[in-house]
Amino acid sequence: MTAVNSIIHSISSFVDKLNAVHRMLPWVLAFVLLLPLPQILAAVFNDYYIYLANKICIFILLSVGLNIVKGFCGQVTVGHVGLYAIGAVSSALVSIHFGWSFWLAFPIGILLSGIAGLIVGLPSVRLEGAYLALATLGLGESVRIMIAVTPLFGSSTGLLSIPEPTIGSFVFDNYTKYYYMVMTFAMIGIYLSFSILRSATGRAFMAVREDTVAAAVHGINVAKYKLLAFVISALYAGAAGGLFAHMPPGYIHHNNFTIIEMVTLLLMVVLGGIGHIWGGILGAIIVTIIYDQTLEFYFIQPLLFGMTMILIVIFMPRGIGGVIDRYFMTKKFMKIREENSDGTS
Amino acid sequence: MNKLYKNCLAGGLAGVMVAGMAIGAMAADIRVGITMRMISENGQKYGQMVMDEIDMINKSGGINGNMIKPTLMNDECKSDKGVANAIKLINQQKVHLLIGSTCSSVTLPIVDITAKASVPQIIPHSTNGKITKKGSAWVFRVPVSGRFYAGVNAKYVGENIGKKIAYLCAADAASQNDCEAMQKQMKAQHGSEPAYVAQVQEKEVDFRTHMQKIKSAGVDGILIAALAETMARALIQSYEAGIPASVRRIGSSSASNSPVPTIAGDAAKGVFFAAAYAAADNRPIARLFNEMVKKRYGVHAPDHDFSQAYDLVRIVEIALNNANLKLDSGSLAADRTAIRDSIASIKNYEGLASGPISFCAAATPQCRDGNRTAVLIAYSKGGKDYKTEVLARVTMPADFGL
Numbered sequence: 171m172t173a174v175n176s177i178i179h180s181i182s183s184f185v186d187k188l189n190a191v192h193r194m195l196p197w198v199l200a201f202v203l204l205l206p207l208p209q210i211l212a213a214v215f216n217d218y219y220i221y222l223a224n225k226i227c228i229f230i231l232l233s234v235g236l237n238i239v240k241g242f243c244g245q246v247t248v249g250h251v252g253l254y255a256i257g258a259v260s261s262a263l264v265s266i267h268f269g270w271s272f273w274l275a276f277p278i279g280i281l282l283s284g285i286a287g288l289i290v291g292l293p294s295v296r297l298e299g300a301y302l303a304l305a306t307l308g309l310g311e312s313v314r315i316m317i318a319v320t321p322l323f324g325s326s327t328g329l330l331s332i333p334e335p336t337i338g339s340f341v342f343d344n345y346t347k348y349y350y351m352v353m354t355f356a357m358i359g360i361y362l363s364f365s366i367l368r369s370a371t372g373r374a375f376m377a378v379r380e381d382t383v384a385a386a387v388h389g390i391n392v393a394k395y396k397l398l399a400f401v402i403s404a405l406y407a408g409a410a411g412g413l414f415a416h417m418p419p420g421y422i423h424h425n426n427f428t429i430i431e432m433v434t435l436l437l438m439v440v441l442g443g444i445g446h447i448w449g450g451i452l453g454a455i456i457v458t459i460i461y462d463q464t465l466e467f468y469f470i471q472p473l474l475f476g477m478t479m480i481l482i483v484i485f486m487p488r489g490i491g492g493v494i495d496r497y498f499m500t501k502k503f504m505k506i507r508e509e510n511s512d513g514t515s
Numbered sequence: 516m517n518k519l520y521k522n523c524l525a526g527g528l529a530g531v532m533v534a535g536m537a538i539g540a541m542a543a544d545i546r547v548g549i550t551m552r553m554i555s556e557n558g559q560k561y562g563q564m565v566m567d568e569i570d571m572i573n574k575s576g577g578i579n580g581n582m583i584k585p586t587l588m589n590d591e592c593k594s595d596k597g598v599a600n601a602i603k604l605i606n607q608q609k610v611h612l613l614i615g616s617t618c619s620s621v622t623l624p625i626v627d628i629t630a631k632a633s634v635p636q637i638i639p640h641s642t643n644g645k646i647t648k649k650g651s652a653w654v655f656r657v658p659v660s661g662r663f664y665a666g667v668n669a670k671y672v673g674e675n676i677g678k679k680i681a682y683l684c685a686a687d688a689a690s691q692n693d694c695e696a697m698q699k700q701m702k703a704q705h706g707s708e709p710a711y712v713a714q715v716q717e718k719e720v721d722f723r724t725h726m727q728k729i730k731s732a733g734v735d736g737i738l739i740a741a742l743a744e745t746m747a748r749a750l751i752q753s754y755e756a757g758i759p760a761s762v763r764r765i766g767s768s769s770a771s772n773s774p775v776p777t778i779a780g781d782a783a784k785g786v787f788f789a790a791a792y793a794a795a796d797n798r799p800i801a802r803l804f805n806e807m808v809k810k811r812y813g814v815h816a817p818d819h820d821f822s823q824a825y826d827l828v829r830i831v832e833i834a835l836n837n838a839n840l841k842l843d844s845g846s847l848a849a850d851r852t853a854i855r856d857s858i859a860s861i862k863n864y865e866g867l868a869s870g871p872i873s874f875c876a877a878a879t880p881q882c883r884d885g886n887r888t889a890v891l892i893a894y895s896k897g898g899k900d901y902k903t904e905v906l907a908r909v910t911m912p913a914d915f916g917l
Contacts, residue, residue, distance in 0.1 A: 328624075418627075462599070
């Protein structure tokens with residue numbers, strides 16, 4: 171345990187030192203460290219784990235985005251998967267029907283998701299808690315049903331042959347190449363999420379989360395910030411959807427956006443700890459891996475998956491983020507106590 | 516004594532090594548990955564049938580002394596899960612052959628994965644015409660393609676029932692395909708436009724509004740294209756709405772699944788559909804198969820998804836026996852190609868299926884849609900002890916519906 175503590179302490183102080191030089195430096199280092207991951211995964215395990223790394227990056231984007239509206243701003247939403255679907259379908263459609271490059275289709279998908287996010291967010295101005303959850307659930311499910319019954323959106327067959335992204339003659343046509351793209355977007359997403367959290371907007375979100383009346387009294391435009399949280403969150407979902415749609419083999423189907431996917435996504439955020447960015451990231455990684463590792467035990471998988479989650483919720487009610495918080499808090503108190511005892515002796 | 520001891524030890528070690536190598540060579544596995552929809556009772560039974568039949572092959576000595584090592588995974592009828600399973604089976608399990616999937620919407624993206632990885636894929640249940648139209652050299656379809664079913668249904672309906680047909684189309688891939696193809700064929704063969712068309716949810720529960728509209732349209736027949744449970748609900752509600760039995764109910768390919776007559780009860784009587792197997796088939800092989808399925812899985816009469824799972828394993832067995840497999844550490848790609856070529860060389864396989872199954876080398880639907888014969892079946896009795904009768908058996912030309 172002491173060894174673990176000392177490793178965490180060393181990493182923490184190293185990151186602090188890098189931060190002191192330039193706030194972007196830890197991010198650049200993390201990016202560089204993640205670059206050889208596909209080669210390591212292929213060498214130690216096999217190519218399948220590169221595919222899994224791609225999926226994890228997409229889920230991280232989704233989870234981090236959901237955390238903004240749910241964790242930072244305290245708005246209950248269960249329609250996030252609908253926004254993810256809008257990003258995926260619109261980006262795919264623009265690519266297939268107009269033959270536009272991924273680099274044009276992808277932002278269009280994000281933009282349309284953002285607009286949809288604004289619409290999904292409108293009920294939040296008047297509704298709260300379970301009522302807001304129901305309203306967003308309805309909107310999320312409506313999107314899926316609309317895709318399922320509209321031939322243009324792929325209806326039952328799904329959208330096939332969605333082109334892979336290209337840069338000049340370089341095609342992101344396998345999971346190793348695609349990893350570099352999704353990982354980059356995931357890193358940007360995480361960085362922006364931290365930036366939002368530390369900004370005046372982030373503080374306004376948290377004020378709205380803690381007490382809407384008190385926030386309004388202090389001059390915060392509650393409706394504006396609630397809508398903004400929904401829109402930012404939707405932009406993340408749209409980006410994740412676009413990346414999912416263009417990932418080889420370039421196929422999406424309305425079954426990819428069901429309520430089960432939404433619940434899985436919520437589990438990632440809850441497991442990670444609502445309002446904790448790193449917790450959400452870890453939640454996305456853990457849930458994806460647990461789900462993957464139990465795939466072969468299909469007959470008991472739901473039970474295994476559910477039991478694992480129940481045990482985590484019982485023993486870690488504030489999620490992984492809560493455990494991390496408690497660890498650092500305890501350390502801080504111990505340090506203060508040591509300093510005090512030194513002073514008194 | 517010391518020398519003798521050393522010689523004995525060396526001899527013993529050499530013997531153990533040779534035996535080990537021989538066992539190693541003999542114990543080489545043929546790895547087969549299976550991804551299927553294992554979320555319904557019937558879905559689990561189809562998957563179990565594939566596993567049980569592979570187990571039987573292994574118990575009877577395997578393939579030229581090599582055991583088949585199957586890995587069965589559940590794709591929940593979701594494309595992303597199916598793709599993940601396929602990638603896992605290909606890259607992690609290093610399978611020689613991939614079997615799957617049940618759902619067309621899952622099979623469609625997997626075709627691209629197997630084509631890219633050069634892994635032979637054989638399909639147990641998916642009927643969507645687009646699967647073989649993709650032009651993959653690695654894919655083979657055991658079931659009858661949706662394009663043939665539509666032709667058979669339209670011919671029978673136009674000649675025996677009438678041309679004023681209503682269509683209820685559920686949102687799953689197979690049903691949509693069946694519905695669209697039937698409309699297309701009714702127009703092509705009889706110049707008939709749909710009298711009524713409605714799109715419904717995959718698990719729709721309320722058809723009353725549609726049924727009232729269909730009743731007032733005075734149609735000759737209703738095509739209900741949906742998965743089994745949904746179709747059963749629609750059939751019951753068609754009678755509740757007062758549509759007479761003289762308006763014939765036509766089922767899509769999933770009408771052959773046992774939940775249709777079991778849940779629909781009397782409402783299933785008279786429903787007819789095109790399928791790849793008739794439990795009413797009088798051939799001895801079919802009688803034995805019916806008894807075996809009843810005994811093993813407690814199913815009153817097996818549908819064509821059982822027969823297709825069974826036929827698929829037999830075809831795989833023939834192909835593996837004929838393929839010259841090396842099964843060593845460096846021969847995976849060559850073995851996969853050998854299996855593909857061996858499946859492609861299968862001609863006129865006569866099993867439980869409605870017609871002979873043949874494949875050929877070209878990566879075209881004509882070569883890869885193995886079964887071109889559909890059998891028209893009608894339920895003569897509904898309920899748990901349902902009965903079926905064969906109305907007709909029709910073989911379509913290889914390029915029909917392309």
